[in-house]
Amino acid sequence: MxxxxxxxxxxxxxxxxxxxxxxxxxxxxxxxxxxxxxxxxxxxxxxxxxxxxxxxxxxxxxxxxxxxxxxxxxxxxxxxxxxxxxxxxxxxxxxxxxxxxxxxxxxxxxxxxxxxxxxxxxxxxxxxxxxxxxxxxxEGWVVPQPPKVRTGKRVAVVGSGPAGLACAAQLNKAGHSVTVFERADRIGGLLTYGIPAMKLDKKVVQRRVDLLEAEGIEFITNTEIGTDVKAEQLVSDYDAVVLCGGSTKAREVEIEGRQLGGIHLAMDYLNSSIKSYLDSDMTDGNYISAKDKNVIVIGGGDTGTDCVATALRHGCKSVTQFGTHAKAPLERDMINNPWPQFPNVYTLDYAQEEARAIFGEDPRAFSVLTKKFVGDENGNVKELHTVQIERTVDETGRKIYKEIPGTEKVWPADIVMIAVGFEGPENLLIDQLGLEQDRRSNVKAAYGKYTTSVDKVFAAGDMRRGQSLVVWAINEGREAAREVDRYLVGSTMLP
Structure with a gap:
């Protein structure tokens, strides 16, 4: 102590x-x-x-x-x-x-x-x-540490997010030759495209990628497994394959008027700004802009919050973030939210703090359900119709939403971002390999084992567990590497 x-x-x-x-x-x-x-x-x-x-x-x-x-x-x-x-x-x-x-x-x-x-x-x-x-x-203490001996085994890691990078790092330490495939033009997965630069400087990501490359990991970008390289060919060419492609299939909303112009999935909005920033410091104009627009963000989680922060940096006219959840209490409810559960208390994240500084109030609207989008004569969104709700959870854990009569409201909107989560991994690669999936469409692989229904193929991170935290992705990448090492050489020294 x-x-x-x-x-x-x-x-x-x-x-x-x-x-x-x-x-x-x-x-x-x-x-x-x-x-x-x-x-x-x-x-x-x-x-x-x-x-x-x-x-x-x-x-x-x-x-x-x-x-x-x-x-x-x-x-x-x-x-x-x-x-x-x-x-x-x-x-x-x-x-x-x-x-x-x-x-x-x-x-x-x-x-x-x-x-x-x-x-x-x-x-x-x-x-x-x-x-x-x-x-x-x-201080220069973090330096490349390539393995002294190579095993002769070759492993392909699909996806270069936190799970893929952690898995590759650990397998490389064990002496295996690791190739990481990434369909985007830069390595990092959601660390690069997904989390805005004001939360995670992309130079910090690239610094670690350079270190991993110096330790012997091969990175291949602009290559989608399933399209540019057939999944079966990858399995044939390598001694093991680890799928770390993430949970990238965005959840949609079934709301009247969804087809109107100006309504975007959150990741399309965020990633266009991130890429433009990395490519040209925003000078190329190749991004979805919220400048001088009334912005509505549907979704109260981290992705929605990042949309708020991005819109503020674009110079939006106004921004509001809808959440179906109620406003959290100022202090932890020790009966319903006891320690050591994560405390559910009211806080201002960085984007809400910025919006309050600019517009004078927290941009969040709590317990709000969007009923329909309404467009103008050109087919672009011009307003949202909402109602206040009470959210309860039944005995099966299912969320029940009850509308409160007389709370209907119309919100002006020039651009809308949908940030209501993700449904699971995309299916192209999964279908090509004929992998079993769980009831949530994730690749079926037991936690701690990571073996799929196909020999030589492992799965880790959000692609296996569903949308989660970066730290859980690192956990699964590390553990999957341990099991791959065991599979390849019969035993393992990896943690």
Whole structure:
């Protein structure tokens, strides 16, 4: 333990963010950073619990509790308190291949299950994690470590998101020759195309990709397995194939007027901006623009929030984010949302904070159901008709929506983004291989085993589990690598 009374002696603090009115003028990351002394103080708040729930990584009602990659959080908190940064980096890399990603975009279920949170504010785990890896890169401690011996086995990884990259990194450590196939023009999957640059600087992604390439991993872009290369051919050419293609089939809405112009799937909107930013710093104009438009985002999750932030940077006239969920309470409900469940409390994410700074209020509208889209004479959307709802859950877990009479409302809209989640993986590759699927259309493969119904073929990440967190994708990529290694050579030293 750093200091027995640290959690009582020091307050939880977070680094200040850049001013919202300034950061919406660019696409740079919005977080500032703590000094080493400030980080040492925050590390001192860790209790070094006898049973540290922060690194349990289990699913509870309401979401994940603890760290899915089982980060050794109390250990590196103590090392930071003692000033042993290099040792802290080594402990962090024991369990997490990419802490620079999770330290930026993970919602930190570790903090939700922090024992200090029972009687106060949780330890600033996520901030410390990012600081450790960033210092590691700054000091030159993170260097390529190619394997000393190759096994002669060849593995193809389909998809270069967090699951694919983690799987490839681990298999490469084991000495196998790994090729990663990506259909986009850049490596990174949703880390590159999906998460906006202000949350995850793309130079941070490329830095890690360059490191993996220097360690011997081969990356092939602009190649879709199933189209450019037949799936059967890939299985024939490699000793094992790991499918990490993600859950990329967007969920649609069945609402009158959906065919109108100006209504877009969220990922089409986000990715057009990300690509334009990477290609030309937005100068090519090859993106769906929200400039001077009334924007409606349907969906209250992270993707919808990213749409809000992107629209603000485009210079929208107004922006509103619809959610079917009710507004969360200001404090945790310890009866219905007890520790160590992830706390369901009202917060302002970065995009809502920016919208409030510009327009004077939280852009979210809670408990709203869209009834229809109405268009103008040119076939473009001009307004949305909504009604307030009460949402309940029946005994089977099914959500029931009850409309509240007299709450109908009309909203002006020039552009609409649909961000209501994803239905599962795309089927082309799955159908070519004849893979079994579960009831949610994901590739059927047991957690911890990752073997599919086809020999030599494994599946991990969102393609297997459905839409989830980056940290769960890393967890599954690492574990799938372990099972592939076992399959290839009969035993494994991978964790």
């Amino acid at each position: 750093s200091t027995p009374t640290g959690f009582m002696d020091y307050r939880r603090e977070l680094p200040a963010d850049r001013d919202p009115l300034e950061r919406v003028k660019d696409w740079e990351e919005f977080h500032k950073h703590f000094s080493e002394d400030q980080l040492r103080t925050q590390g001192a708040r860790c209790m070094d619990c006898g049973t540290p729930y922060c690194h349990t990584g289990i699913e509870l009602p309401g979401g994940t509790s603890g760290c899915p990659v089982n980060n050794l959080i109390p250990e590196w908190n103590n090392l930071i308190y003692r000033g042993l940064w290099r040792d802290a980096l080594d402990r962090l890399h024991k369990t997490n291949n990419f802490p620079e990603f999770t330290g930026r975009v993970c919602p930190a279920p570790c903090e939700g299950s922090c024992t200090v949170g029972l009687i106060g504010d949780a330890v600033t785990i996520k901030t410390i994690e990012q600081a450790i890896i960033d210092k590691g890169f700054d």
